[in-house]
Amino acid sequence: MSLKIHLNRCKGCGICVAFCPKQVLAVSEVEKVEIVDESKCIKCGQCELRCPDYAIFVEK
């Protein structure tokens, strides 16, 4: 696992989804981030850098 998500902090704003260059993430029906395909993650850190809620981290 290279992505660590704190679901209790996530408010489903969709910023990480919009800035992920590899379409790894989506916002689920319950308005929380979900991982669609982690194998595509290149660990660029865009989601972690832009998340206003400290809800997603990339473990290097």
Added chain:
Amino acid sequence: MSMEELIDQYFRPGRLPHIWCPGCGHGVVTGCIVKAVDKLALSKDEVAVVSGIGCSSRASGYLDFNTVHSAHGRALPVATGIKLADPKLTVIVVTGDGDATAIGGNHLIHAARRNIDMTVVLYNNSIYGMTGGQYSPMTPVHAKATTAPYGTIERDFNVAELVKAAGATFVARSTSFHAQMTTDLIAKGIAHKGFSLIEVVSACPTSYGRQNKMGGPADMMKWQRDHGVPMVAYEKLSAEDKLIKFPIGLLYEVTDAQEYTEAYEALIAAAKGGK
């Protein structure tokens, strides 16, 4: 330290999730403050964070330093007292565009004039977020607000030029999209001895974004990416582009101006020496 460890270290335990709306830029800016403090290897006890009132000013309640959540517009006088009482402290003021330039506008120009050593991080979301989206002195002219349903006819402050003219010795601007630049500028502002102000263009999707049809949180961040232009490139823009874009980065710095607490300590020493 990883970002996750930084949050665990510098945020008060059990305070997350914070109260900011989904996609509010204020969380990113607050993360940048924490990264800047860590970059400078300051201990929690060496730092005092003072805020006024507003969504932005809520940041002081989350951060695990010496903190004061003061009254609306009054962060700077409280910070001035703290700095004078213990000049060794690193004083960071967290404020909004309304807090700093409307009700607190007079304090802002006089703190800048004195060149007292502190760092103001001004979260500029162009609106009074907390109270429901009234226009502030930094709402761009013609933009909509609940108190300006046809667009405001008031011209807006350029806070960087304002504090520069008033006497600030470190002036910078960034955005919540340009997070690394924001961290870097806050760290430089803290290291600078004198009055530093970093305006960080933040996003209020709930009030400003909705009223001005700017799209969702991600669209507002992309707007910042597309409108914030590093100073050198900004200078080369056409007159037309200059009107819709804004310069970011370090805008102004002087290092040889008299700092207020040093002048005050020198005065005390002179008075004690009977001179």
